[in-house]
Amino acid sequence: MDFQTSEEHTLIRESVRQLAIRYGLEYWREKDRQHAFPEELWQELARAGWLGTIIPERYGGAGMGLLEMAIVVEEMAASGAGATIAQLFMMTPVFGALTILRHGSEEQRERYLPALARGEFDFSMALTEPDAGSDTLATKTLARRRGDEYVISGQKVWISGVDRAGGMLLVARTTPLEEAPRRTFGLSLFLVDPRSPGVSHQPLEKVGTHCVTSSMVFIDELVVPKTALIGEEGEGWKYLVDTLNSERIVTTAGCVGAGELAIKLAVDYANARVVFGQKIGRHQSIQFPLARLKAEIEMARLMNYKAAWLLDHHLPCAAEANMAKMVAAEAAFNACDQAMQTLGGYGFSTEYHIERLWRDVRLFRLAPISQEMVLNYIAQHVLGLPRSY
Structure with missing residues (x-):
């Protein structure tokens, strides 16, 4: 094992710190007070390439890994953002880019990854449900196959960033739990546009992380093409x-x-x-x-x-x-x-x-x-x- 900090990681820390200190404690206090998304910072992170940290170069990213992303998030948090910055990086670079990169089709990668690296739109993930909570496998949101489409209905809660997202990773059951041959079978992941007919959301009031909106999400007969499915049907877990x-x-x-x-x-x-x-x-x-x-x-x-x-x-x-x-x-x-x-x-x-x-x-x-x-x-x-x- 080598615990010597690499020159590359030192450079990442210094570069991120120099960017972050321009958006220090006063900036974040004001955004918190206004319940406002840090738009100026987010766009600068995109221009500097940090939103594409884990996206390969062929899709317009930096071609690094999650270790480097962890360093970026650490430095942003320590320079004034605090823990809230983790939510921002969860939503777009993780829920969006990483999921698509590791498990999406080539068509999905080409469609989404370059735009995510450029910061053209943000991502969200609709996972948690009012009744299921931490029991993800008890998800009740149901996606019914209809020809070359899926029709999805259900309800989600504590969904961060859906109000400004251009894409959403939606977790639903294509096989109801009681019909599944094993508990881990039957979940499927879909890439959807949260602005589509059939999706609505309502913000929740909360104690902190005011720069990120968290919402109830209602999905009512949302129709998506088969190409929105990530990987194999039923193997989403x-x-x-x-x-x-x-x-x-x-x-x-x-x-x-x-x-x-x-x-x-x-x-x-x-x-x-x-x-x-x-x-x-x-x-x-x-x-x-x-x-x-x-x-x-x-x-x-x-x-x-x-x-x-x-x-x-x-x-x-x-x-x-x-x-x-x-x-x-x-x-x-x-x-x-x-x-x-x-x-x-x-x-x-x-x-x-x-x-x-x-x-x-x-x-x-x-x-x-x-x-x-x-x-x-x-x-x-x-x-x-x-x-x-």
């Missing part, structure tokens, strides 16, 4: 696993960067704030929690790099991706919470930015998979214990 592992890796990268940013803000304040005649950073009650969280953030980063490397080499990475996400989500939230504690009353003020980081990062203990479901996975698939759910 094995394609979806790749997407979900990638989603966890990007989530972890956002949490790592957000944790780094929170610790930095806390350290800067502790080195400047004088109480009872001395800087509060001299006290171990301030130092020790931040030092411990720095260690936890670094552990999450290393596990995430391992998961990304494995995925890039088409090797199993689910255990690593889930472990990294679990550790990063806890460490990042605790870092934001400890930063708020370090700043005292100022930490509760919007002026000092911690409260936005704190609100946004709380989501990632729930999504894209809850901490409890990660522990279920580790217990069953890593430790070999009986299934508990």
Whole structure:
């Protein structure tokens, strides 16, 4: 194993950092206040080639891997965006580009990948349902075959970015669960236009991540051609696993960067704030929690790099991706919470930015998979214990 940072990765970090610092804490605070998408930044990321990080050069991308994307997301988060940037990279580069690249047809790749690399439109994924929740295989949205078309109906919830997306990865059952020969059979993935007749959505109010809209999505007799199907009918679960592992890796990268940013803000304040005649950073009650969280953030980063490397080499990475996400989500939230504690009353003020980081990062203990479901996975698939759910 080689832990030496490559020249290429150093260059990526520096390039992204130079771009990101032009859209720093003040920029993100204003976007959060306005509940506005960071359009200016997103277009600059497209022009710089970062939206096409994992897209091969023949489709107009940079031809790199998920490890490099994790580095991009880390740097964006640490430079001011916080964990919210992970959602943006989940939606278009992962749900869109990665899924199509790894499992789509050549016609689908040629249609979508160059446009995604150029930032011409964004993507979304309609997966979670009101009743199924984390039980993806219990999806009830049904796609009925009708000649060379599918007719799809169902309901989704907590779908991010559908309000501005030009494409959507839609998860539906082509075989109802009760008729499937095995539980993992019968899911299918479709590439659809969320602006099509038959698709409507309604935004949900939420605590944080205000730069990204999350919505209820209603699908009523949506008609799509057979060519919208990704891969084989009924085999969508094995394609979806790749997407979900990638989603966890990007989530972890956002949490790592957000944790780094929170610790930095806390350290800067502790080195400047004088109480009872001395800087509060001299006290171990301030130092020790931040030092411990720095260690936890670094552990999450290393596990995430391992998961990304494995995925890039088409090797199993689910255990690593889930472990990294679990550790990063806890460490990042605790870092934001400890930063708020370090700043005292100022930490509760919007002026000092911690409260936005704190609100946004709380989501990632729930999504894209809850901490409890990660522990279920580790217990069953890593430790070999009986299934508990």
